[in-house]
Amino acid sequence: MEDSQEYKNKKAYFEKIITLYGRNVVIEILQDETITIHKLHMSNSNKPDGAVETILKLAKKRGIEVVYHDKNALSRISKNAKQDQGVAIDIIASSYQSANEIKNLKSFKLLALDGIQNPQNLGMIIRSCAAGYVDGIILPKKSSAKISPLVIKASAGTLFKLPIYYCNTLDEILKELHDAKIYLLSSHAKNSIYDLKKNEKSIFVLGNESEGVSKEIEKFCNDSISIPMNRGIESLNVAVTASLIAFMR
Amino acid sequence: MEDSQEYKNKKAYFEKIITLYGRNVVIEILQDETITIHKLHMSNSNKPDGAVETILKLAKKRGIEVVYHDKNALSRISKNAKQDQGVAIDIIASSYQSANEIKNLKSFKLLALDGIQNPQNLGMIIRSCAAGYVDGIILPKKSSAKISPLVIKASAGTLFKLPIYYCNTLDEILKELHDAKIYLLSSHAKNSIYDLKKNEKSIFVLGNESEGVSKEIEKFCNDSISIPMNRGIESLNVAVTASLIAFMR
Numbered sequence: 001m002e003d004s005q006e007y008k009n010k011k012a013y014f015e016k017i018i019t020l021y022g023r024n025v026v027i028e029i030l031q032d033e034t035i036t037i038h039k040l041h042m043s044n045s046n047k048p049d050g051a052v053e054t055i056l057k058l059a060k061k062r063g064i065e066v067v068y069h070d071k072n073a074l075s076r077i078s079k080n081a082k083q084d085q086g087v088a089i090d091i092i093a094s095s096y097q098s099a100n101e102i103k104n105l106k107s108f109k110l111l112a113l114d115g116i117q118n119p120q121n122l123g124m125i126i127r128s129c130a131a132g133y134v135d136g137i138i139l140p141k142k143s144s145a146k147i148s149p150l151v152i153k154a155s156a157g158t159l160f161k162l163p164i165y166y167c168n169t170l171d172e173i174l175k176e177l178h179d180a181k182i183y184l185l186s187s188h189a190k191n192s193i194y195d196l197k198k199n200e201k202s203i204f205v206l207g208n209e210s211e212g213v214s215k216e217i218e219k220f221c222n223d224s225i226s227i228p229m230n231r232g233i234e235s236l237n238v239a240v241t242a243s244l245i246a247f248m249r
Numbered sequence: 250m251e252d253s254q255e256y257k258n259k260k261a262y263f264e265k266i267i268t269l270y271g272r273n274v275v276i277e278i279l280q281d282e283t284i285t286i287h288k289l290h291m292s293n294s295n296k297p298d299g300a301v302e303t304i305l306k307l308a309k310k311r312g313i314e315v316v317y318h319d320k321n322a323l324s325r326i327s328k329n330a331k332q333d334q335g336v337a338i339d340i341i342a343s344s345y346q347s348a349n350e351i352k353n354l355k356s357f358k359l360l361a362l363d364g365i366q367n368p369q370n371l372g373m374i375i376r377s378c379a380a381g382y383v384d385g386i387i388l389p390k391k392s393s394a395k396i397s398p399l400v401i402k403a404s405a406g407t408l409f410k411l412p413i414y415y416c417n418t419l420d421e422i423l424k425e426l427h428d429a430k431i432y433l434l435s436s437h438a439k440n441s442i443y444d445l446k447k448n449e450k451s452i453f454v455l456g457n458e459s460e461g462v463s464k465e466i467e468k469f470c471n472d473s474i475s476i477p478m479n480r481g482i483e484s485l486n487v488a489v490t491a492s493l494i495a496f497m498r
Contacts, residue, residue, distance in 0.1 A: 124486050131482040161480045231410045233380035237373050243489040
């Protein structure tokens with residue numbers, strides 16, 4: 001039987017792996033020295049053209065393990081046979097951790113993202129939160145944009161500097177954080193972001209631009225705050241909202 | 250001889266006109282009731298297809314004046330023969346005014362944009378500034394993204410809610426504002442955005458993401474402030490920077 005601690009460590013390691021695909025993407029990833037790479041996957045059927053040669057040269061230079069697969073096996077790895085172009089790469093998202101870890105934290109200021117589908121917004125949110133005064137973001141796998149080169153680009157290299165707490169859906173973690181202030185952004189709230197007191201444990205829930213926070217998640221919010229706005233304007237870009245919260249200290 | 254005041258009023262009116270072109274763009278503009286329209290320009294050579302019919306129907310519904318031109322004359326109006334598709338529309342940017350007007354203001358907090366070329370960033374900056382605590386932005390025509398449907402979309406309908414002070418180049422106005430604090434954003438600055446005192450007259454200069462503030466404009470800055478950042482991160486998206494300044498009050 002596998003040693004329990006070793007098994008846990010392995011599981012934690014593999015949960016931090018994100019697989020990206022496509023030739024240009026893989027080249028970009030290999031060129032970015034700030035990204036830790038687990039493995040490069042190549043299809044046997046790749047013809048040794050310019051892009052493939054570049055990929056293999058970059059992988060060799062960085063000492064990355066290359067694994068060859070038949071075409072179908074590669075598709076199972078990339079999960080996108082149509083767009084993988086016979087190459088996929090596993091990167092290690094060192095800052096990724098299970099949202100269950102939040103239960104072990106004594107205090108925190110977190111942003112929970114409910115349905116942020118736009119990769120540029122997600123990247124900007126990560127960048128601002130990493131630079132600002134928050135302890136991490138909660139990213140539900142089911143309703144969020146996938147980590148992709150667009151997200152990495154918009155995050156300007158900050159993707160793995162900020163703790164990212166993943167879960168399948170937000171409710172599964174929110175319902176377990178009984179002693180946290182869970183804030184909904186609302187123009188009707190009594191308190192504004194300028195009145196925020198330092199809570200021991202606070203979570204700010206941000207919904208996507210068109211739908212806002214979903215009904216299912218709204219019911220987990222036990223407080224609300226507003227961002228006071230001028231000139232009759234009612235909303236801000238969600239990445240801007242995240243940034244304002246991140247830099248309120 | 251033209252009456253001087255009347256002439257000035259006319260000049261001011263025509264300086265607020267922005268011409269956009271292309272069939273989908275014109276349809277979008279005509280459908281947006283928040284945008285004031287001066288005139289619709291059509292080429293004589295347009296075949297009466299679906300898009301042209303939609304445009305004329307929308308213009309009629311809103312009571313917009315339609316002017317017909319030969320193809321070359323229309324190109325001179327759109328200034329883009331390749332992409333105008335035989336249609337152009339003049340919209341009234343009611344919030345536009347000459348940067349010279351700033352000299353008449355007793356106090357102000359303004360953002361000056363030096364080379365913001367990305368339409369999405371420009372739109373987001375306008376949106377955040379309109380909602381936030383600033384009195385307007387200074388937009389030099391020569392180095393900024395043109396007001397386009399992309400900008401209008403990213404501004405989420407706020408484009409004409411915020412005073413926009415136009416000039417040809419930033420230096421021509423900055424050099425005349427002798428009693429204003431003109432801030433450069435700099436990580437080396439002694440004071441941060443959290444220490445900002447209310448100045449009677451303050452301008453924050455923002456450069457574009459790749460180049461920062463240009464050398465020519467930097468020399469007009471007589472003070473600097475920083476945005477303190479964590480985790481070794483050195484910069485934020487320029488629209489986020491603008492938003493943080495806009496909401497510091």
